[in-house]
Amino acid sequence: MxxxxxxxxxxxxxxxxxxxxxxxxxxxxxxxxxxxxxxxAVAVPPPAANDAPPPPPGLIPPASASPLPGPAVTPYPAITGDGKDVGVTLTPAVVEWIVPVGLTLIFVLTFFTWVGAYPGGHRLFAQNAWDTLFREISPNMVPVTMKDEETKLRALAGRDWPVMLPYLVLLIVSVLLAWGEKFVHEIDPVTVPGPLAWLSKVWPQRFLILAVLCGVLLGFFVLEMTRGFGLETAVRQYAVQKYETDAAAADTQLEKVAVQVKTGGEQGRFAVQTTTWYALAFLAHVVVVLAILIRMWLANRPGKAYPRLALRY
Incomplete structure (x- = not known):
């Protein structure tokens, strides 16, 4: 230079x-x-005031500690125009409560009267699900002249136990499983007693098992509705047995029709009918099965908007 x-x-x-x-x-x-x-010379900027010092090596949290963001849910467009709407969005957090609550309601309803005899508007006989299992009917101020009929109805009223026994047992199991599925997410095989060790193996499939049980329960209920519940079947069989001799002696079509009329009149004399509690139990069964299907449907559409049931006024 x-x-x-x-x-x-x-x-x-x-x-x-x-x-x-x-x-x-x-x-x-x-x-x-x-x-x-x-x-x-290269100027090094001073550290920002809000930068926290790095944690010691032993205190660095694992990568799995930070929650992963879930799939973004695209909401439905808002309803425009005049009027208001009120409703509920069918999110998994809402739907998952329907099954345990519905099954518990059904279990409570089994202690209410499901079918009764109301001649003249007076409840003469009543029966719930447990009465059918134990071959019982609940009388209410039965006249002395009908004591013999009461005895015969008691003998006929318990023939539905082959259906009601598995129904009630599976209902209890379903109620326990539904609440367990809600709050117990994992079973540690170490803490489970030996005879119950199999629970840790089947517990991951608890929702599928619960879905099958609810479907079977609805099937039992529909079967019982089709063939007649307890007291209904007893009254029908009592009327048939009362005119069994006349039916065997009827030769002409006119005589057979006359026997059918008398048999139907005898059944109608008891005015047997199912109660609102019985209908409510059936409705609860249907709602529970629908809730399970909706929950499966929601699980297979991640990222999509949750459906909403709304009443517009």
Whole structure:
């Protein structure tokens, strides 16, 4: 590089290695100060005030500790126009409550009267699900003249136990499983007693098992509705047995029709009918099965908007 001698003002060539030192001028011998090499300094910004110091190595949380964002749900467009609407959005958090609550309601309803005899509007006999299982009917101020009929009806009223026994057992199991499925998400095989160790293996399939049980329960209920519940069947069989001799002796079509009329009249005399509790139990069964199907449907459509049931007024 070239430098100017401060004494003789001559331009002289100075080697690069002499940067930062004094070299003699080759013309006049005076010392020429050679400047040092230029090295720009890089300014390091100070740490931000809100930056927290890194945690010690032993306290760094694992990557799985931070929750993963779920799929984005696109909402339905809002209803425009005049009027208001009130309703409920069928989210999994809402639907998953329907099954245990519905099954519990059905279990409670089994203790209410499901069918009764109401001649003249008076409840003469009544029967619930447990009465059928134990071959019982509940009399209510039965006249003395009908005591013999009461005895015969009791003998006929318990023939539905082959259907009601598995129904009630499966109902109890379903209620326990539904609430367990709601609150117990995992069973540790270490903490489970030996005879119940199989629970830890089948528990991951608890929802599928519950769905099958609810379908079977609805099937039992529909079967009982079709063939007649307890007291209904007893009254029908009692009327048939009462005119069994007349039916066997009837030769002509007119005589057979007359026997059918008398048999139907005998059944109608008891005015047997199912109650509102019976209808409510059936409705609860249907709602429970629908809730299970909706829950399966919601699980197979991630990222989509949840359906909403709304009443617009």
């Amino acid at each position: 070239k430098q100017i001698c401060p004494e003789c003002l001559k331009s002289v060539e100075v080697p690069d290695s002499a940067a930062g030192t004094d070299v003699p001028c080759p013309v006049c011998g005076a010392k020429i100060p050679v400047p040092g090499r230029y090295s720009p």
